[in-house]
Amino acid sequence: MLWQQQLPEEYRTLDDGQLAQRITRRREELSSQLVILGHHYQRDDVIQHADFTGDSFKLSQLAAERATETGAKTIVFCGVHFMAEAADILTPGDVDVILPDLTAGCSMADMADCDDTQHAWKVIHKVLKAADWKGRVIPITYMNSSAAIKAFCGEHGGAVCTSSNAGRVFEWAMAGGTTKKKSREKIKLLFLPDQHLGRNTAHAFGINVKRFTTLWDPQADIRGEHFGGTTEEAIIRARVILWKGHCSVHQLFRAEHIRALRATDPDRKIIVHPECPKEVVDDSDEVGSTELILNTIRASKKGSAWAVGTEMHLVNRVAREMAEQGVDVQSLGGSQCLCTTMYRIDPQHVLWVLDNLAQGTVVNKIAVDPKVKEYAMQALGRMLELTAQPTTV
Numbered sequence: 080m081l082w083q084q085q086l087p088e089e090y091r092t093l094d095d096g097q098l099a100q101r102i103t104r105r106r107e108e109l110s111s112q113l114v115i116l117g118h119h120y121q122r123d124d125v126i127q128h129a130d131f132t133g134d135s136f137k138l139s140q141l142a143a144e145r146a147t148e149t150g151a152k153t154i155v156f157c158g159v160h161f162m163a164e165a166a167d168i169l170t171p172g173d174v175d176v177i178l179p180d181l182t183a184g185c186s187m188a189d190m191a192d193c194d195d196t197q198h199a200w201k202v203i204h205k206v207l208k209a210a211d212w213k214g215r216v217i218p219i220t221y222m223n224s225s226a227a228i229k230a231f232c233g234e235h236g237g238a239v240c241t242s243s244n245a246g247r248v249f250e251w252a253m254a255g256g257t258t259k260k261k262s263r264e265k266i267k268l269l270f271l272p273d274q275h276l277g278r279n280t281a282h283a284f285g286i287n288v289k290r291f292t293t294l295w296d297p298q299a300d301i302r303g304e305h306f307g308g309t310t311e312e313a314i315i316r317a318r319v320i321l322w323k324g325h326c327s328v329h330q331l332f333r334a335e336h337i338r339a340l341r342a343t344d345p346d347r348k349i350i351v352h353p354e355c356p357k358e359v360v361d362d363s364d365e366v367g368s369t370e371l372i373l374n375t376i377r378a379s380k381k382g383s384a385w386a387v388g389t390e391m392h393l394v395n396r397v398a399r400e401m402a403e404q405g406v407d408v409q410s411l412g413g414s415q416c417l418c419t420t421m422y423r424i425d426p427q428h429v430l431w432v433l434d435n436l437a438q439g440t441v442v443n444k445i446a447v448d449p450k451v452k453e454y455a456m457q458a459l460g461r462m463l464e465l466t467a468q469p470t471t472v
């Protein structure tokens with residue numbers, strides 16, 4: 080986690096109304112040079128100040144578009160660290176990307192460290208070489224990963240994926256990725272950092288996940304287990320090596336929640352994010368990205384009822400919005416499903432970065448190293464190229 084300097088005392092004494100007023104005034108003052116982005120999971124008192132809301136990839140693309148169209152020179156990203164990094168990678172070099180609180184990280188992204196990944200890569204290749212395995216390992220990383228992990232994937236012929244295009248990227252990689260698979264060549268994926276998205280995507284692709292995936296635990300070395308807590312045999316057999324990472328919010332949803340709900344409210348439909356464990360996804364009615372969840376609920380008929388397996392700020396907002404249309408929305412797992420790191424972005428920090436900007440000072444700038452940027456852009460570019468093509472699945 081990065082260090083965040085303490086805010087001056089004055090920001091802690093302002094009440095909610097004063098904070099909102101002062102942020103609004105600063106936005107008006109800085110409007111031509113500024114874009115504020117708010118992730119779907121952001122708290123209400125922050126999201127009300129966002130020019131755009133969306134998921135991490137949509138927001139990064141919007142940041143790049145707006146900076147090009149309007150010449151805006153500053154993006155304030157009300158999200159978490161990896162999202163600000165992605166915005167910095169995608170926007171022109173003269174645009175400053177600011178994360179209002181540097182401690183707003185993502186527990187899932189933090190679970191895949193670059194040194195651990197390099198180590199796993201070496202061990203996996205050593206095991207495969209010793210077994211005379213003929214093929215290639217292609218690394219795929221979820222958008223929710225550090226720039227360094229995206230760069231690792233770019234450098235090793237892999238790609239980034241989002242929760243909405245993971246199936247597409249998976250299919251591309253299994254077909255050989257950047258170099259079409261030769262007839263006898265074997266392909267294996269290393270999927271980082273979310274084991275659940277990786278497992279759910281592998282299952283949807285038709286892989287028997289019990290037999291042909293294995294889990295690489297980066298902490299296993301500490302326990303003296305030298306094959307990531309798995310075995311040489313499992314590494315050789317696996318079609319997908321899953322990284323042992325997860326989202327601390329989506330992992331809270333359980334199959335028991337679904338069973339309890341079905342018993343008491345059988346007509347309520349269940350829609351969940353693919354970062355949820357496989358048994359939750361399997362037992363749900365629908366699965367998809369935050370954008371898909373929103374679009375599905377917004378398109379549902381009056382009188383319908385939904386239980387949603389994703390972060391509570393998004394669920395509460397869509398519940399309020401849809402109540403007016405006669406659609407009942409509730410969380411699948413209760414109110415504890417909150418992204419606590421994103422919650423660190425509060426109106427105090429937003430106002431503090433805007434006050435500094437008004438005085439010509441850029442604080443909390445997120446700047447990705449140029450070499451890392453170059454390779455990460457390759458991994459992102461492969462995904463963008465794929466999603467621009469008409470779908471075949």
Ligand code: SF4
Nearest residue numbers: 185186187326328418
């Ligand atoms: S909801 Fe989960 S994956 Fe998303 S930012 Fe929070 S911890 Fe990371």
